[in-house]
Amino acid sequence: MPKPISAMKKHGVRGSESGRAIMALLDLLGRRWTLRIIWELRERALTSRALRSACDEASPTVLQARLSELRQAGLVELLPASGYRLTQIGKELLETFLPLHRFAERWSKGNRID
Amino acid sequence: MPKPISAMKKHGVRGSESGRAIMALLDLLGRRWTLRIIWELRERALTSRALRSACDEASPTVLQARLSELRQAGLVELLPASGYRLTQIGKELLETFLPLHRFAERWSKGNRID
DNA sequence: TCCTGTGCTACAATAAGCGTAGCAGGCATG
DNA sequence: CATGCCTGCTACGCTTATTGTAGCACAGGA
Numbered sequence: 001m002p003k004p005i006s007a008m009k010k011h012g013v014r015g016s017e018s019g020r021a022i023m024a025l026l027d028l029l030g031r032r033w034t035l036r037i038i039w040e041l042r043e044r045a046l047t048s049r050a051l052r053s054a055c056d057e058a059s060p061t062v063l064q065a066r067l068s069e070l071r072q073a074g075l076v077e078l079l080p081a082s083g084y085r086l087t088q089i090g091k092e093l094l095e096t097f098l099p100l101h102r103f104a105e106r107w108s109k110g111n112r113i114d
Numbered sequence: 115m116p117k118p119i120s121a122m123k124k125h126g127v128r129g130s131e132s133g134r135a136i137m138a139l140l141d142l143l144g145r146r147w148t149l150r151i152i153w154e155l156r157e158r159a160l161t162s163r164a165l166r167s168a169c170d171e172a173s174p175t176v177l178q179a180r181l182s183e184l185r186q187a188g189l190v191e192l193l194p195a196s197g198y199r200l201t202q203i204g205k206e207l208l209e210t211f212l213p214l215h216r217f218a219e220r221w222s223k224g225n226r227i228d
Numbered sequence: 229t230c231c232t233g234t235g236c237t238a239c240a241a242t243a244a245g246c247g248t249a250g251c252a253g254g255c256a257t258g
Numbered sequence: 259c260a261t262g263c264c265t266g267c268t269a270c271g272c273t274t275a276t277t278g279t280a281g282c283a284c285a286g287g288a
């Protein structure tokens with residue numbers, strides 16, 4: 001880790017001090033459940049509890065933490081009516097790695113997971 | 115986390131028991147330094163120490179762990195001569211989120227990181 | 229009021245990550 | 259052989275992140 005989180009300004013993103021946006025983004029996405037959350041929100045808004053179910057009953061502690069970070073980053077927003085959903089730029093992010101889905105299939109075929 | 119890591123067969127990938135390749139992939143990529151490592155290997159092979167420098171002097175413990183996982187997943191290989199580099203399918207993975215670079219720039223402009 | 233669902237949080241325990249230091253092996257040079 | 263330097267890799271003690279369980283306050287509907 002570039003810097004201890006506790007040394008950052010509240011809500012900062014590790015790697016951002018490098019001035020390289022890609023580092024900050026990779027760091028943000030490289031935290032547990034972040035990618036998964038974005039993935040689960042790919043086609044519909046979800047309430048926090050529905051999201052938790054979708055994420056295999058992950059701990060609400062981390063989920064809330066990730067949701068805060070994602071909202072802070074402007075990638076996810078909370079609508080009182082329908083729950084959490086991707087923002088416009090959040091959807092753009094999703095689209096950049098939608099091909100990942102097809103890749104995953106190809107990859108798992110040549111890769112003995114268990 | 116779907117299951118405690120210690121409950122998995124050695125070298126398994128969390129999420130793989132769901133039968134959904136994308137989950138296993140998202141989980142693999144959603145560990146610290148994994149995305150960054152792939153990124154740093156995008157255009158050249160690196161020795162473990164060079165990779166460590168590139169990754170802002172990250173702890174060798176985690177780096178080695180990630181490299182093992184990535185090799186296990188067939189995305190990275192170690193060449194005695196030149197060091198670590200992406201495999202063919204590893205490069206394909208990289209290409210699926212190369213657009214991330216451009217996205218990161220766009221994203222950071224509308225996002226006050228610090 | 230009572231029930232249900234929402235977003236969210238406390239808290240203790242476990243697991244992951246970190247930083248320092250150092251290992252064995254290969255391979256050149258003296 | 260001895261010395262030095264580089265490689266991949268690991269031990270270990272400490273800090274941080276994540277987990278799991280439980281529960282909060284609030285809002286709406288019956």
